[in-house]
Amino acid sequence: MESLNFQQQLHALDHWEQKRFRKFVDSPYFNTDPKLLNLLDAIYQATPTEPLNYHQLHVDFFPDILFKKARITHLISYLKKLFHQFLQVEALQESPVSAELLLLQRQAREGWEKPFWQTHARLEKHLTADHLTDTNHHLWRYLSAEEAYTFKLGQGKREVEKSIEDKIVSLEVFFVQNTLRNMCQWVNQHKILQAEISQEKIDHFLTYLKPRLEAYHAFPLIRLYYLVLILQQNEAAETYFQFKKALYTTGPAIPKAEALGLYQHALNFCIKQINLGQSTFIRESLDLYQDMLVKELVFVRGYISPTDVKNMVTLGVRVKDFAWTASFLHDIADKISPDQRKGVLAYNQAYLLHHGQGASRQAMKLLVDLEIEDVFYYLGAKTLLLKIYYELADQEGLLSLIHAFEQSLRRNQLISQYQRKTHLNLLVFVKKLNQLRTQKWIDHPQNFLKAAEKLRNRIDRKREIANINWLREKISELESVE
Numbered sequence: 001m002e003s004l005n006f007q008q009q010l011h012a013l014d015h016w017e018q019k020r021f022r023k024f025v026d027s028p029y030f031n032t033d034p035k036l037l038n039l040l041d042a043i044y045q046a047t048p049t050e051p052l053n054y055h056q057l058h059v060d061f062f063p064d065i066l067f068k069k070a071r072i073t074h075l076i077s078y079l080k081k082l083f084h085q086f087l088q089v090e091a092l093q094e095s096p097v098s099a100e101l102l103l104l105q106r107q108a109r110e111g112w113e114k115p116f117w118q119t120h121a122r123l124e125k126h127l128t129a130d131h132l133t134d135t136n137h138h139l140w141r142y143l144s145a146e147e148a149y150t151f152k153l154g155q156g157k158r159e160v161e162k163s164i165e166d167k168i169v170s171l172e173v174f175f176v177q178n179t180l181r182n183m184c185q186w187v188n189q190h191k192i193l194q195a196e197i198s199q200e201k202i203d204h205f206l207t208y209l210k211p212r213l214e215a216y217h218a219f220p221l222i223r224l225y226y227l228v229l230i231l232q233q234n235e236a237a238e239t240y241f242q243f244k245k246a247l248y249t250t251g252p253a254i255p256k257a258e259a260l261g262l263y264q265h266a267l268n269f270c271i272k273q274i275n276l277g278q279s280t281f282i283r284e285s286l287d288l289y290q291d292m293l294v295k296e297l298v299f300v301r302g303y304i305s306p307t308d309v310k311n312m313v314t315l316g317v318r319v320k321d322f323a324w325t326a327s328f329l330h331d332i333a334d335k336i337s338p339d340q341r342k343g344v345l346a347y348n349q350a351y352l353l354h355h356g357q358g359a360s361r362q363a364m365k366l367l368v369d370l371e372i373e374d375v376f377y378y379l380g381a382k383t384l385l386l387k388i389y390y391e392l393a394d395q396e397g398l399l400s401l402i403h404a405f406e407q408s409l410r411r412n413q414l415i416s417q418y419q420r421k422t423h424l425n426l427l428v429f430v431k432k433l434n435q436l437r438t439q440k441w442i443d444h445p446q447n448f449l450k451a452a453e454k455l456r457n458r459i460d461r462k463r464e465i466a467n468i469n470w471l472r473e474k475i476s477e478l479e480s481v482e
Contacts, residue, residue, distance in 0.1 A: 008049070021040070022037070025040050025082055036075060054069055097123065104147050138173040139170070142166075173219055180226055183229055184228045184265060185261075188232070191232075202229070206229070213226060235272070247266065256297055266288050270288065282318050286315040286319055293328075299335065302335065313348040313351055329352065347384075350362075360391060367385045375414050386402070419466075422465055423466045425466070426467055436451055437478060456472065456475050
């Protein structure tokens with residue numbers, strides 16, 4: 001997501017969050033300047049991208065003083081501080097463990113024994129209830145045990161063996177879980193960037209962990225991240241299915257953010273297998289997404305990302321589960337952010353119509369006037385339209401789109417260098433493919449077959465071409481048609 005300015009951040013809050021922030025600003029405990037509440041109302045009344053009228057605000061807040069922009073910027077700066085305080089308070093309310101720990105530390109400093117142990121009991125209750133929570137859980141357990149140990153020492157008590165043992169166990173589990181988690185992320189990033197990695201560090205840690213793994217059976221996240229790391233090393237289907245079984249079994253008890261990362265590791269493996277030609281992993285990828293959908297892992301603030309919608313529709317079409325794909329698009333419509341909904345639905349419906357139902361002309365109607373800011377959707381829509389024009393033999397539409405798409409690829413700074421390169425290469429070869437189709441009907445068959453083979457070889461040598469398999473398929477179709 002692009003970085004949002006302060007005004008856009010305030011508008012990005014949902015209705016209830018906006019109301020709570022307004023109450024926060026209106027509270028004399030946090031704010032004693034009534035102008036800040038009026039400033040907040042002015043921001044809410046403007047659109048997210050509408051520039052604030054500094055002169056009008058100055059007239060409203062300082063009617064008898066000559067205009068000075070710094071006065072308004074100072075108010076905005078103070079409102080930002082209040083906003084950050086509000087977010088901190090909201091975060092504490094969402095994390096009772098963090099709140100209780102901060103309270104415990106204050107009570108320890110004051111030496112309030114009875115309140116301290118009451119808070120400690122509540123904290124331990126939270127931690128026991130959340131025994132499968134994220135990798136910070138054991139850091140909290142360590143900090144809780146550390147506070148108990150330090151407080152007992154301060155009270156002159158020496159029966160602290162249990163507190164020390166709790167600290168050691170919690171710190172060890174925190175270390176192992178987080179080392180595994182970070183190693184998995186490390187390996188994944190190096191694979192994406194195709195960079196070398198220090199295998200010695202990974203082997204050293206795995207050598208330490210493997211004989212001790214059974215001792216951590218009570219900590220499922222350790223086993224899950226261990227399996228991810230092994231999967232990244234051996235890339236074996238057997239390890240993948242072990243990991244998937246453990247993930248599905250433990251999944252419901254894992255917090256959303258942690259579960260999302262684990263499912264993404266599984267999807268990464270499936271994507272690599274698909275790229276290696278293992279088509280059975282297309283269904284595996286869809287199964288993972290469907291499980292994430294059931295567990296509501298794909299929803300952030302009640303909405304599903306356009307990327308996830310696109311991925312699921314593509315996978316549904318590729319396994320020819322058209323009924324599920326159509327049902328998914330229908331059911332998910334109101335879960336797409338309103339400002340993206342029209343474009344996302346239009347593209348994915350067009351994709352389903354073209355690839356799943358053979359209704360290319362209906363798909364074309366949805367795509368021709370489609371306006372969408374998301375770069376990947378834009379590239380996908382133009383590429384799909386390119387295929388439709390070619391397959392319908394619409395020469396005028398095809399050549400016009402190639403010209404316009406090429407200009408856009410060169411000018412649009414949001415498109416990455418790699419995407420620009422692969423899509424420009426696609427346009428070059430679509431033009432050659434179109435010329436080859438014309439040659440088939442006017443040239444000698446032997447000459448045509450030689451030209452087709454030459455084009456295929458050029459494509460294979462180039463390799464960095466978007467939708468390269470579609471180009472190969474179209475050449476094969478031309479060769480097979482009498």
